[in-house]
Amino acid sequence: MGVQRLKGKIKLISVFIVCLIITVFPVVTHAMRGDCGYEGGISSGEAPNKSSFEYQEVCFITGEPIVFKGTLKIKKTYKNNIINTTYIYNLDNAEKKATLTRTLNYRTEITEKDNGQITEKTYFQKDPYEVIKIDNVTYTLKNYDFTRSSFIDQKPSINFYSGDIWNKKTYQTGGVNSGRSTVTVEATGNFYGYDQYWGSAETQIINYVISSESVKNGKIDKWTGTAKVTLSLTTTKQLKYEENLPEQSSYKGVYMEKQYNESILEYSCKLPEFDSKGVSTDIIKTKSGSLKIETFPQSQPLSVPDISHLRGHWAENDIRILYSLEIFKGDSSIFNPEQYISRAEFVSAIVEAAKEVPKDPAFEKKNTRTAAARKKKEEEVISPFIDVSTKSEYFASINAAYDRGIVSGDGGRFRPNEPITLADALVILVRSVGLEGMAPGKYPVTTFRDNDLIPYYARQAAFVAQEIGLVKGDTRGYLNPNEKLTKARAAALINNFINYMREGIKKVYTEGIVNYN
Structure with a gap:
């Protein structure tokens, strides 16, 4: 997957009906800057x-x-x-x-x-x-x-x-x-x-x-x-x-x-x-x-997936968590952990795992339903990739990921149905948190024994992913960057990413800064 983002959306155009309904969505609970004031309390x-x-x-x-x-x-x-x-x-x-x-x-x-x-x-x-x-x-x-x-x-x-x-x-x-x-x-x-x-x-x-x-x-x-x-x-x-x-x-x-x-x-x-x-x-x-x-x-209860057929599988807990969080979608009872995860499926999951930053509830507009707001309007929708139709079930996720700068494609194509490699998955994860700059240069050297096999465009991501603990390599010290990800490995990787967003980065911004000073 190339790192050079397209300058404009390629004009694969289709027209479909967008139902514009303004509703009051539940606000995500979140602590906002300034909730302690500026008086040192x-x-x-x-x-x-x-x-x-x-x-x-x-x-x-x-x-x-x-x-x-x-x-x-x-x-x-x-x-x-x-x-x-x-x-x-x-x-x-x-x-x-x-x-x-x-x-x-x-x-x-x-x-x-x-x-x-x-x-x-x-x-x-x-x-x-x-x-x-x-x-x-x-x-x-x-x-x-x-x-x-x-x-x-x-x-x-x-x-x-x-x-x-x-x-x-x-x-x-x-x-x-x-x-x-x-x-x-x-x-x-x-x-x-x-x-x-x-x-x-x-x-x-x-x-x-x-x-x-x-x-x-x-x-x-x-x-x-x-x-x-x-x-x-x-x-x-x-x-x-x-x-x-x-x-x-x-x-x-x-x-x-x-x-x-x-x-x-x-x-x-x-x-x-x-x-x-x-x-x-x-x-x-x-x-x-x-x-x-x-x-x-x-506290809020999450959905309960049916993954009884995965009892004892090494990734059972990761899979259960992602289904509970509705990051993985579809019928959980037929989930095949050894099946390769496609690029479209992976991006669909990442858009949910790496959500946009919640806005301060104080600034949310309180809208109400109106007849005018329910009116259907015809809009022209442009796909960012020539091989992703606007009618695809994954279009909304891929389009959102593109607009947010998480994915860029390769030569105008996204290859949505191809299995995603570990290298490409790491590029997407690291790009979502904007930590590419942690790497010393554009093509840093990692400590993995197969460092030379890491694609040039994924060198920064692989270096950063190792630094922040997203990947550790296998027992022999190999990353296997070009290996296709199974859904089980993808579940483990995404859950590890979520844990980093919960706890890993928090330690850097609390204990790390306090100890430094």
């Missing part, structure tokens, strides 16, 4: 039809870390590449007799590039509001400078992003008669993450400098401290097989798809010790701690 993450979340953060303005807990309400609107977001915080710490109220209104400007990449710039839309009360002292926000920028690289089945954030807050306490105190908190941070169907992950690393100046007992007391906060925010879809206990039943068990949201905050700080009168000393104390929010998993 953690939340319970996105959930269906929710705009209020459990929230926690650590405050350092008094010279000691104080944990605030409460709720965060979020309201978002999107229009003309501009996102307006309002965050309302209501937090407290009963032990410290402390409360924190905050309202922030952001405006995010989105710029889309011709290559599919996106840049975002976020700033305040209205004046920010924040008041912190700790014991009998009130800290009022007098000035807040803020900027946040991010870069998003959109790939067929995943969006990678990174960015930086900077802010500087100035608080005042007291009055003219009682003596004013000023506390300045400056934060500088970076964030790295991704969004995709099987989950999302983001790591934020924020460094704080806290400076205080006050008058105590007629003397000026100045102190400075530092803090580091690391946030790890993940959402993952997992499958759990639940057995059906009654013996007299039509099925043995069912897979449940569960979504888990987990947010972890770790902090360390170096702050001065204070004497009995509350005056800072030259002694610097180091403190650290962590917070964690986990949500109750949302």
Whole structure:
């Protein structure tokens, strides 16, 4: 399969009736960027039809870390590449007799590039509001400078992003008669993450400098401290097989798809010790701690395939999972694991396994059925390949894969009925996540003993697939890149890909970044 994508769709034209029905589809549950706000805290993450979340953060303005807990309400609107977001915080710490109220209104400007990449710039839309009360002292926000920028690289089945954030807050306490105190908190941070169907992950690393100046007992007391906060925010879809206990039943068990949201905050700080009168000393104390929010998993039962004839087969579990997820389609009771999988069948499965990135539910249009929307219209449909008819049962999948940049064909042909080779399968999988750039050059050398047999166009994909654990080779160290894939091997490969999208890449964006720093 060639890697050079066709510049235009070849004009194999047929006319068929497309029924344009606008419906309200169920929104895929998914954690979205910004669900924790930009204040260095953690939340319970996105959930269906929710705009209020459990929230926690650590405050350092008094010279000691104080944990605030409460709720965060979020309201978002999107229009003309501009996102307006309002965050309302209501937090407290009963032990410290402390409360924190905050309202922030952001405006995010989105710029889309011709290559599919996106840049975002976020700033305040209205004046920010924040008041912190700790014991009998009130800290009022007098000035807040803020900027946040991010870069998003959109790939067929995943969006990678990174960015930086900077802010500087100035608080005042007291009055003219009682003596004013000023506390300045400056934060500088970076964030790295991704969004995709099987989950999302983001790591934020924020460094704080806290400076205080006050008058105590007629003397000026100045102190400075530092803090580091690391946030790890993940959402993952997992499958759990639940057995059906009654013996007299039509099925043995069912897979449940569960979504888990987990947010972890770790902090360390170096702050001065204070004497009995509350005056800072030259002694610097180091403190650290962590917070964690986990949500109750949302659960959805999947379909139960009939693969009793495959009991004991080495790929039985992989096949059951793909049928349960409706990645494999058709009559499962006659599935032949030793039959070769065609290129059309493989791409049809990959379009389901490597789904497009879910959109933020807040930006989904709420449409209703109308008579006009149900009206059938005649549209001209062009196939991207001269050997794929628009009437083929696989046309929609192949066309979608082409439009998303997952497949490109070879000389205007796709060869849909030919068995797919391992090399071509790896090209499709790696291209779907856009990781070709991980390879050192266009034709890297892998550690497989039959490296020279890997087609030139599949060298990058084979290298990356080995690096991320999609393939390991056989017991003798051979990849066998030109071997035709059986449906059993395809099931194992696709399920391995899904597991990578669930867990493998998540470790890179959480543990990997934290350990690096």
